[in-house]
Amino acid sequence: xxxxxxxxxxRVLLExxxxxxxxxxxxxxxxxxxxxxxxxxxxxxxxxxVTDNDILNFALNLEFLEGQFYTLAxxxxxxDQIGISTKGGDGTAGGTxxxxxNPMVPFQDPLLKQLAMEIAMDEQNHVKFLQSALSTSxxxxxxxxxxxxxxxxxxxxxxxxxxxxxxxxxxxxxxAFIFEDVGVTAYQGAAGLISSKTYLDKAVxxxxxxxxxAAAIRTRIFQAGPGAQAISQAIAATRAKLDGxxxxxxxxxxxxxxxTIVDNDANGMTYARTTRQVLSIVYGGGAAGTGGVFYPNAxxxxxx
Amino acid sequence: MDKLRDRLRSGVSRRxxxxxxxxxxxxxxxxxxxxxxxxxxxxxxxxxVAPPALTDADYLNFALNLEYLEAEFYLRxxxxxxxxxxxxxxxxxxxxxxSQVAFKTPAIQQYAMEIANDxxxxxxxxRKALGSAAVxxxxxxxxxxxxxxxxxxxxxxxxxPFADENSFxxxAFTFEDVGVTAYHGAAGLxxxxxxxxxxxxxxxxxxxHAGEIRTLITQLGDPYVxxxxxxxxxxxxxxxxxxxxxxxxxxxxxxxxxxSYDRTPSQVLHIVYLNAMAGTIFSGGFFPSxxxxxxxxxx
Numbered sequence: 001x002x003x004x005x006x007x008x009x010x011r012v013l014l015e016x017x018x019x020x021x022x023x024x025x026x027x028x029x030x031x032x033x034x035x036x037x038x039x040x041x042x043x044x045x046x047x048x049x050v051t052d053n054d055i056l057n058f059a060l061n062l063e064f065l066e067g068q069f070y071t072l073a074x075x076x077x078x079x080d081q082i083g084i085s086t087k088g089g090d091g092t093a094g095g096t097x098x099x100x101x102n103p104m105v106p107f108q109d110p111l112l113k114q115l116a117m118e119i120a121m122d123e124q125n126h127v128k129f130l131q132s133a134l135s136t137s138x139x140x141x142x143x144x145x146x147x148x149x150x151x152x153x154x155x156x157x158x159x160x161x162x163x164x165x166x167x168x169x170x171x172x173x174x175x176a177f178i179f180e181d182v183g184v185t186a187y188q189g190a191a192g193l194i195s196s197k198t199y200l201d202k203a204v205x206x207x208x209x210x211x212x213x214a215a216a217i218r219t220r221i222f223q224a225g226p227g228a229q230a231i232s233q234a235i236a237a238t239r240a241k242l243d244g245x246x247x248x249x250x251x252x253x254x255x256x257x258x259x260t261i262v263d264n265d266a267n268g269m270t271y272a273r274t275t276r277q278v279l280s281i282v283y284g285g286g287a288a289g290t291g292g293v294f295y296p297n298a299x300x301x302x303x304x
Numbered sequence: 305m306d307k308l309r310d311r312l313r314s315g316v317s318r319r320x321x322x323x324x325x326x327x328x329x330x331x332x333x334x335x336x337x338x339x340x341x342x343x344x345x346x347x348x349x350x351x352x353v354a355p356p357a358l359t360d361a362d363y364l365n366f367a368l369n370l371e372y373l374e375a376e377f378y379l380r381x382x383x384x385x386x387x388x389x390x391x392x393x394x395x396x397x398x399x400x401x402x403s404q405v406a407f408k409t410p411a412i413q414q415y416a417m418e419i420a421n422d423x424x425x426x427x428x429x430x431r432k433a434l435g436s437a438a439v440x441x442x443x444x445x446x447x448x449x450x451x452x453x454x455x456x457x458x459x460x461x462x463x464x465p466f467a468d469e470n471s472f473x474x475x476a477f478t479f480e481d482v483g484v485t486a487y488h489g490a491a492g493l494x495x496x497x498x499x500x501x502x503x504x505x506x507x508x509x510x511x512x513h514a515g516e517i518r519t520l521i522t523q524l525g526d527p528y529v530x531x532x533x534x535x536x537x538x539x540x541x542x543x544x545x546x547x548x549x550x551x552x553x554x555x556x557x558x559x560x561x562x563x564s565y566d567r568t569p570s571q572v573l574h575i576v577y578l579n580a581m582a583g584t585i586f587s588g589g590f591f592p593s594x595x596x597x598x599x600x601x602x603x
Contacts, residue, residue: 118553118554125560191504205559206562208488208508212511258417261512268424271505
């Protein structure tokens with residue numbers, strides 16, 4: 001990967017600081033060079049008790065990622081540019097977003113464009129809802145990378161040197177695919193950790209919405225044909241490898257005459273992932289607390 | 305059911321949907337109440353039962369009844385055969401209607417097969433989890449129920465979801481979002497973390513199904529989108545609102561915070577008994593003899 005060229009194409013949004021941008025790129029390179037895809041990179045075990053706020057902030061980090069991806073794909077603008085704050089509840093400035101110039105996807109299919117806009121709105125609502133629920137405890141958006149991250153994951157999945165999820169409708173679907181099922185598994189894994197019944201109810205409700213999204217995206221990948229299906233399978237396998245199980249992810253395809261729209265097990269249940277497994281996926285195998293790929297400087301909050 | 309009612313949220317806020325529906329709601333309620341009277345209103349005066357505190361097993365059995373319904377619908381549509389005697393449990397009720405759909409599009413057949421497999425897996429999982437406490441399959445109606453629903457929804461005097469693949473998708477639509485709201489409502493009532501994890505896993509699968517079916521119907525366009533929305537309106541009337549009208553930019557059924565709806569068991573029962581009438585309802589619609597278990601009364 002040539003970072004000079006990448007840098008020229010890079011537009012860093014939000015409250016960018018040159019130093020953090022450089023460090024983000026360097027970390028991206030380090031993660032790429034290391035490509036810690038084996039399970040050998042163990043995560044430190046959390047030693048403190050996890051509070052509901054910790055879990056909700058973990059979710060907020062994920063929603064920032066999804067919110068930025070879909071908002072940029074549908075409008076070309078980042079969250080703060082459409083009026084959604086990325087600041088922390090205490091006023092801490094939000095991090096940067098690294099993304100190519102003109103990320104708006106050239107949608108051809110009106111229904112797909114509508115779907116993308118709907119998902120963007122949902123993710124924006126999730127960000128706003130969690131910020132409201134967390135109030136002054138809400139974390140700021142961490143630095144997010146939506147360019148080098150996809151290139152790194154493409155290489156990890158054996159899909160080539162680079163991958164631009166904003167280049168076409170099919171690429172957008174595959175980019176979205178990377179997030180959605182992970183969101184489902186993250187909320188499912190976190191649900192049992194939440195002590196407040198009210199927050200549990202909300203978390204389950206967001207969990208469901210992520211599953212609706214995942215299904216809509218996966219149905220369209222199914223319809224896009226064997227090529228797109230094969231890529232989704234490679235991505236699913238990579239996610240399963242990154243989380244250490246090797247088995248808890250099913251790509252889109254056909255098995256014994258049945259479609260595999262739903263990412264679930266033999267009991268007809270979606271998978272649950274621990275926060276550590278989710279971090280391993282969105283960090284591309286990067287170490288806890290250090291981050292990588294989508295979160296070049298790790299998430300914000302206590303679960304990071 | 306007082307205790308249950310106390311423990312459940314009223315869902316009043318979601319009734320704002322109903323408020324927006326205007327006069328058509330009242331008309332639909334009336335049709336529902338009369339159209340399905342045969343099954344529900346003739347039920348003899350129920351023996352009063354002092355309701356004990358509901359357990360996780362009660363909620364899981366409630367879910368099992370819904371899974372029996374979905375499994376019978378999808379298995380029959382996809383394969384022509386329903387649950388085996390083993391999977392239905394001893395003394396299982398009869399299933400009326402349902403036949404293999406003459407699929408013309410391989411993809412739709414593959415979608416149907418996947419969902420059938422999932423619902424069968426849910427039946428088996430819940431039966432295993434409940435062990436000897438598992439209720440058997442209640443009587444299920446997949447014929448007159450759809451006719452009554454179609455009539456009440458204003459779709460027509462009859463509707464056969466097994467007639468063709470597009471009708472099948474509309475039939476599937478009838479169930480899927482309901483399953484999501486039912487599990488969402490029940491999740492917070494479970495006390496055992498393992499049961500919560502299982503419910504969350506099943507519920508997300510139902511949400512995948514719902515998202516898939518809603519996507520496919522929007523791709524079909526009208527009249528199927530209109531049919532779906534007529535059913536959605538019917539469900540809202542019987543089940544306390546909690547619906548998002550289907551369109552190209554409303555694939556997800558959720559509230560203004562983009563959080564999915566939940567329903568109380570009573571609201572779910574009103575929908576599957578196809579009866580929006582006030583008062584206690586013990587059977588009707590898809591469950592002509594009512595559900596099995598302890599959570600059986602729409603109130």
